[in-house]
Amino acid sequence: MNIGLDARAIFSPRPRGTGRNLHDAYRVIPGLRPRWQFTLYHQRPADQCPLVTRPDRAVNGTLWPPNVRTRRLDVPGDRLGTWLHLALPLAARTDRIDLLHLPAPAVPRWCPVPIVVTIHDLIPLKDTGDAPRRHQRQFRRHILRALRRAQHIITPSRATRDELCAEFRLSPQRVSVIPWAPDLEISGRLPDVNAQALNELRRRYKLDRPWLLNFSGSSARKNAKGLLAALARLRPELRSRQLLVLTGCASPSLRQELESLAARLGIAADCRILDFVPHEDLPALLAGAAALLMPSLAEGFGLPILDAFAAGVPVLTSRCSSMPEVAGEAAVYCDPQSPESIALGIARVLDPPTADRLIKAGRTRVREFTWERTAAAMCTVYESCLAEPAADWPRRRVEVGA
Numbered sequence: 001m002n003i004g005l006d007a008r009a010i011f012s013p014r015p016r017g018t019g020r021n022l023h024d025a026y027r028v029i030p031g032l033r034p035r036w037q038f039t040l041y042h043q044r045p046a047d048q049c050p051l052v053t054r055p056d057r058a059v060n061g062t063l064w065p066p067n068v069r070t071r072r073l074d075v076p077g078d079r080l081g082t083w084l085h086l087a088l089p090l091a092a093r094t095d096r097i098d099l100l101h102l103p104a105p106a107v108p109r110w111c112p113v114p115i116v117v118t119i120h121d122l123i124p125l126k127d128t129g130d131a132p133r134r135h136q137r138q139f140r141r142h143i144l145r146a147l148r149r150a151q152h153i154i155t156p157s158r159a160t161r162d163e164l165c166a167e168f169r170l171s172p173q174r175v176s177v178i179p180w181a182p183d184l185e186i187s188g189r190l191p192d193v194n195a196q197a198l199n200e201l202r203r204r205y206k207l208d209r210p211w212l213l214n215f216s217g218s219s220a221r222k223n224a225k226g227l228l229a230a231l232a233r234l235r236p237e238l239r240s241r242q243l244l245v246l247t248g249c250a251s252p253s254l255r256q257e258l259e260s261l262a263a264r265l266g267i268a269a270d271c272r273i274l275d276f277v278p279h280e281d282l283p284a285l286l287a288g289a290a291a292l293l294m295p296s297l298a299e300g301f302g303l304p305i306l307d308a309f310a311a312g313v314p315v316l317t318s319r320c321s322s323m324p325e326v327a328g329e330a331a332v333y334c335d336p337q338s339p340e341s342i343a344l345g346i347a348r349v350l351d352p353p354t355a356d357r358l359i360k361a362g363r364t365r366v367r368e369f370t371w372e373r374t375a376a377a378m379c380t381v382y383e384s385c386l387a388e389p390a391a392d393w394p395r396r397r398v399e400v401g402a
Helices: 017-026 079-094 133-149 158-168 184-192 195-205 224-233 252-264 279-287 303-311 323-327 339-349 352-366 371-387
Strands: 002-006 037-042 068-072 099-102 115-118 152-155 175-177 211-215 243-247 271-273 291-294 315-318 332-334
Touching: 002 079, 017 371, 099 371, 115 133, 115 371, 133 158, 152 158, 152 371, 158 175, 175 371, 184 279, 184 303, 195 279, 224 243, 224 252, 224 339, 252 271, 279 303, 291 303, 291 339, 303 315, 303 323, 303 352, 315 323, 315 339, 332 339, 339 352
Parallel strands: 002 037, 002 099, 037 068, 099 115, 115 152, 152 175, 211 243, 211 291, 243 271, 291 315, 315 332
Antiparallel strands: none
C-alpha cells in the first residue's frame, strides 16, 4: 500500500502549525504500518527546511523510517499552481500512489487517485476582520472543490466538523474528527528548562516580571486588541506584578499599532510585543509563564492549550469554537468579545488555588491527546478509504451542497 502526502508544510523554511503537526504525526504513522510505503512530496530543497535537517530529529541515524521516502517536485516559479494541479497528480500516477492525503483544502483540479483532505477550520468565511471578500469567495471555492473531490474529510475538532456539515450540507459520515496532540519538540524539551535557561530568556526578551503569554500573530481572531483592553481593566496592583507577552507579531506595522494602543491605554510598560520567537525558545517561554492567555474569537483546534497543559501552565481561553473541546474542565473561560470578561478571567487564573487546580487538571487532560492515537486514527481513515471499491469514490465525492 502506497500513501502519498502533500508535505510542503513539513518542508517549509519557516514551518507553522500544520507543518509541525504533520511532522509529528508522520514520525509515528510509518511505524504503525511498516509494510506500507509513504511518499512525502515537497517543492523546496530539503536543506532549507529546519524540520527535516536537524540532526537531533534523526531516528536510528536517519531522518525518516525506511518505509518513508521524500520526493522533491521542482516547479520553478509555480505559476498558476502548476505544482498542485499538474506536478503532484502526475507524480501520484507515476509512483502508483494508492491514496493521496492533502493536509489543507488545496485540491488538484484533476487527480488520478482517491484523496483524503484535512480541513482545519472555516475561519476565513467568518467575519473576523482578516479576509477580504474576494479571499472569502476564493476560500469557499477551494472548500467546495475539496468536498466534491475528496473521498473522505478529516477535521481536528468536532466544532470544525459541525460547521462544515452545516455550512455545506455535508454528510457527517464523510468526516472523521482526529485531534492533534502537543508539539513533540516543545514537550520533549520541557525537562531541559532550568533556571539558567529561564534567566537567559528573561534577559533576551526583557522579562523583568512574571509573564502572561499569548500567541498572537497577525490575525485579528487572536484578539490581541481585546487582550490589551482587558489588561488595562485589571486592578493596578495586580497588573503591576505581571507582563503581557504577545508573540508572533511579525508585521512592523502591527507591532506599532499594538504598541500605540498599549500606550493610549496606559499599559505600555506592562507589555512586550514580540516578532516571531524561535521555536527553540518556546519551551522555556511556556514553562516560565504564569499563564497562557488564549481569548481567541475562533480556532480550528487550539494546540497551544495542550502545549501549556504539558508545561504545567494554567490556561485562560474562550468559551466558543473548538477551545472548550480541547481544554475541557482544565481552563478558565471567558467571553472573547468582552474585555471585562477577559480581565475577570485573568484575575481568576492568577489566583494561586485556582492556578494549582488548573495545572493538575491540565496535566490529566493532556494525557488524552497523544500522537499515537492521532496516527492510529489517520491510518484507520486511510484503510477505510482503500477498502471502498474504486468505482464508488467518484460517485460519493459529489454529495455536497453548495
